[in-house]
Amino acid sequence: MDATTLLLLGQDSLISGAIYALLAVTMVMVFSVTRVLFIPQGEFVTYGALTLAALEAGRVPGTAWLLLGVGAVAAVLAMTRARQTLTFLKAIRILIIDVGLPALLLLIVHWAAPLKLGLVPEMLLTLALVVPLGPLVYRIAFQPLAEASILVLLIVAVGVHMGMTGLGLVFFGPEGYQTSAFSDAVFELGFMNISAQSIWVVTTTAALLLGLYLFFEKTVSGKMLRAAAISRRGARLVGISTDRTGYLAFTLTALIGAVSGLMIGSLTTIYYDSGFIIGLKGFVAAILGGLHSYPLAAAAALLVGTVESFSSYSASAFKEVIVFTIIIPVLLWRSIFRPPVEHLE
Amino acid sequence: MxxxxxxxxxxxxxxxxxxxxxxxxxxxxxxxxxxxxxxxxxxxxxxxxxxxxxxxxxxxxxxxxxxxxxxxxxxxxxxxxxxxxxxxxxxxxxxxxxxxxxxxxxxxxxxxxxxxxxxxxxxxxxxxxxxxxxxxxxxHDTVLAKGIADHMAKNGVKTVAFIGFNDAFGENWYAAAEKTLGERGIKIIAKESYTRNDTSVSGQVLKIVAAKPDAVWVGASGTPAVLPQKALKERGYKGQIYHTSGVASMDFIRVGGKFVEGAILPAGPIIAASELPDDNPIKKLAxxxxxxxxxxxxxxxxxxxxxxxxxxxxxxxxxxxxxxxxxxxxxxxxxxxxxxxxxxxxxxxxxGILSMSPTNHSGYDDRARVMVRVENGAFKLLR
Structure with a gap:
């Protein structure tokens, strides 16, 4: 292996590592705040990429309808749950937020999609369509079970994953899509070609990670999330609503998932079921980070990216095997030296 | 919708x-x-x-x-x-x-x-x-693979790199490639695999480019076949890239865009139906x-x-x-x-034209195959 190959593989691993890092960090966040191992994280990547692809093609993406449907379900659930204290005004408020806004968004998309407004407005529209799915999914699937065991939440997460993959097939079809790149420019650095798109991916990832850090350290909402992560009961005792931290965690996770989708969609072909394997690699990184430490998870994600691209070079037939095998020594090490602590909640 | x-x-x-x-x-x-x-x-x-x-x-x-x-x-x-x-x-x-x-x-x-x-x-x-x-x-795969191997032999290809799916589809095509290329004295000098959902094949492609084959054969189907083609082009590979009949759909061209221009593949006659000669009985049906x-x-x-x-x-x-x-x-x-x-x-x-017999339950001849090239976003018949 010569220096050129080494550098090219390094560049490749940095790009995929960046995406895995974003997913790993949000997975750690969601797990520590809500105790949900959020398997469907990858679906937000797919939805983000495919929604943008549909908008670029001038079509109304299925996610616009999905948002309306999911919003309606959430509204019905919210009203049933509050049926004892439901007033007319409250019902109207729920309806406006959960059904009215998605309906408005649907109208906007119907108007905007055929106009092909260009990459940036389409990206914003994509985020507006995909991100609200995060908190809505939390309200429908996880909030009623917020106090259930980790295992139950995991099973629900698997169910949500299957549902979202199936809907992805219905909305986007079986074939893959690629979105146009943020920039087609290619810089030549000696013997290496570096595409502007890959620089964009790495800087966006760095900016998002820095943003998350500042969010957790400097803002009240971020501190609420940290408090809920340390102890749900303690957080409630000091007046932090764990429902709200749940929404917040899922909103962030959907946002970061969708942004990852926007970035990766131009680098590779995305299928309705691509998200799972991407999310799973983020999950491997999160496990390597002990499902606890953000910096460790991010570093582990870079490791996963590196292992992946070097094994695809030297033993392509065993690539996935190698990537998923690195989880075993870590699990062994953890089970011997750091026995699991049962959460007393 | x-x-x-x-x-x-x-x-x-x-x-x-x-x-x-x-x-x-x-x-x-x-x-x-x-x-x-x-x-x-x-x-x-x-x-x-x-x-x-x-x-x-x-x-x-x-x-x-x-x-x-x-x-x-x-x-x-x-x-x-x-x-x-x-x-x-x-x-x-x-x-x-x-x-x-x-x-x-x-x-x-x-x-x-x-x-x-x-x-x-x-x-x-x-x-x-x-x-x-x-x-x-x-x-059979071999009826289609023969089209690729013949085209390679005619154009003086001596060495080929194969990159295909890491599953039965890829392996079947590899077997067909080995057989048909072997009969024509063409060597396979590299074999790489990837999976349908891979987001990058840079590693595999680097290795192929380093081996300097005269042509590359992609044993993949549908839009996932775009990935190696695109990576090869981005690495500046200049040789001819061949695909299997599994990519003969417009989705391949839609996703691949300019990267799949010039790709050659065998396919059923329907893919170039309008270009078939009028005396071909398949044309009207297709x-x-x-x-x-x-x-x-x-x-x-x-x-x-x-x-x-x-x-x-x-x-x-x-x-x-x-x-x-x-x-x-x-x-x-x-x-x-x-x-x-x-x-x-x-x-x-x-x-194609099918004749069954007790020993052959897929009795197609070469009329079941046309060779096409991707040109200006469409499959054009190679004559």
């Missing part, structure tokens, strides 16, 4: 009742992978169901279509249900290897003729007591299918849909003789139908 259009096929079990006298109808059971990983291949077949003839050989025909969700277990239970509950006379299915292979045992066990819509040679070879119930409506498919579904046709039409045409060809022996719905009719299918000679299908 029209929701109703999406929901009706989802609700599925698309039974088309063609007449009132249901007792003596010929029943055709179809299991396809309309959802799941094989959906790209199964959906065009599902969209073709409405184009099947409601009657042939003076009989009403009833089609019972089930979705196996690309799941082998589901394919098996579908086949069992179609045979033991619906008492179908013939079974057609399925879309991908894993859902097709298990059907062979069921067909042999229940003595029901089976028409498979998968290219794997192993479905009908070597011919034995089990496989004599199975007929393949697609030409154009007719395309026109009806696109009028009905409002989306471009894919090369995987005609397999279903061809399967039914094959059955209709064998039916008149079988009817002389027994009535539909009886084991005798099924056996007679099997014998009939084995004896069809030079029947013109969209996929």
């Amino acid at each position: 029209k929701i109703t259009q999406k929901i009706i096929p989802m609700a599925f079990v698309l039974s088309l009742f063609a007449g009132s006298d249901a007792m003596a109808d010929i029943k055709i059971g179809i299991t396809i992978s309309a959802t799941g990983s094989g959906a790209a291949i199964g959906v065009p077949a599902k969209n073709t169901v409405a184009l099947l003839p409601p009657t042939f050989a003076g009989q009403n025909v009833q089609y019972i279509v089930l979705d196996d969700a690309s799941d082998a277990t589901r394919a098996v239970s579908n086949a069992r249900k179609l045979i033991s509950v619906e008492h179908v006379d013939v079974l057609i299915g399925s879309s991908i290897g894993p859902t097709t292979f298990p059907l062979v045992d069921i067909a042999a066990e229940t003595k029901t003729p089976l028409i498979v819509m998968n290219p794997a040679t192993g479905l009908v070879e070597p011919m034995d007591e089990k496989r004599k119930w199975v007929f393949k409506i697609l030409p 154009l007719d299918y395309i026109q009806r498919y696109e009028a009905l579904n409002k989306i471009p046709f894919a090369a995987f849909g005609p397999h279903l039409v061809d399967s039914v045409r094959l059955i209709s060809d064998a039916t008149p003789e079988a009817l002389k022996i027994a009535k539909p719905g009886t084991p005798e009719f099924r056996a007679a139908l099997r014998d009939g299918l084995e004896n069809v000679k030079a029947v013109v299908l969209i996929n």
Whole structure:
């Protein structure tokens, strides 16, 4: 292996590592705040990429309808749950937020999609369509079970994953899509070609990670999330609503998932079921980070990216095997030296 | 989006009742992978169901279509249900290897003729007591691979790198490549694999470029085949890149864009139907299918849909003789139908000209293949 190959593989691993890092960090966040191992994280990547692809093609993406449907379900659930204290005004408020806004968004998309407004407005529209799915999914699937065991939440997460993959097939079809790149420019650095798109991916990832850090350290909402992560009961005792931290965690996770989708969609072909394997690699990184430490998870994600691209070079037939095998020594090490602590909640 | 259009096929079990006298109808059971990983291949077949003839050989025909969700277990239970509950006379299915292979045992066990819509040679070879119930409506991989190997030999290619799926599809094509290239003295100097859902093949492509092959053969299907082509172009690979017939759909060009320009592949004649010479009997059939498919579904046709039409045409060809022996719905009719299918000679299908024999249940010649090149976003016939 010569220096050129080494550098090219390094560049490749940095790009995929960046995406895995974003997913790993949000997975750690969601797990520590809500105790949900959020398997469907990858679906937000797919939805983000495919929604943008549909908008670029001038079509109304299925996610616009999905948002309306999911919003309606959430509204019905919210009203049933509050049926004892439901007033007319409250019902109207729920309806406006959960059904009215998605309906408005649907109208906007119907108007905007055929106009092909260009990459940036389409990206914003994509985020507006995909991100609200995060908190809505939390309200429908996880909030009623917020106090259930980790295992139950995991099973629900698997169910949500299957549902979202199936809907992805219905909305986007079986074939893959690629979105146009943020920039087609290619810089030549000696013997290496570096595409502007890959620089964009790495800087966006760095900016998002820095943003998350500042969010957790400097803002009240971020501190609420940290408090809920340390102890749900303690957080409630000091007046932090764990429902709200749940929404917040899922909103962030959907946002970061969708942004990852926007970035990766131009680098590779995305299928309705691509998200799972991407999310799973983020999950491997999160496990390597002990499902606890953000910096460790991010570093582990870079490791996963590196292992992946070097094994695809030297033993392509065993690539996935190698990537998923690195989880075993870590699990062994953890089970011997750091026995699991049962959460007393 | 029209929701109703999406929901009706989802609700599925698309039974088309063609007449009132249901007792003596010929029943055709179809299991396809309309959802799941094989959906790209199964959906065009599902969209073709409405184009099947409601009657042939003076009989009403009833089609019972089930979705196996690309799941082998589901394919098996579908086949069992179609045979033991619906008492179908013939079974057609399925879309991908894993859902097709298990059907062979069921067909042999229940003595029901089976028409498979998968290219794997192993479905009908070597011919034995089990496989004599199975007929393949697609030409063998080797018929198609020969087209690539001939083109390489003609253009002075000496060394080839192969990159294909890390599964049965990729391995089957690798075997076909090894055989056809070996016969022509062309060497395979690198073999790499990747999976359908990979987001990057940079590693594999770096290794291929370093090996400096005269040409690259991509053993992949559908839009995932774009990935190595794109990576090769980005690395500045200048040699010719060949693909398999598995990419012969407009989705490949839609996703690949300028990166797939110049790619050469073998395909069924339908892909370049309008360019076929007028005296080619396939031309009329193919154009007719395309026109009806696109009028009905409002989306471009894919090369995987005609397999279903061809399967039914094959059955209709064998039916008149079988009817002389027994009535539909009886084991005798099924056996007679099997014998009939084995004896069809030079029947013109969209996929090619097919002649069956007791030893060859996929008897296509080179007319089942055209070589095409991607030019200006379309498949153009190579002459």
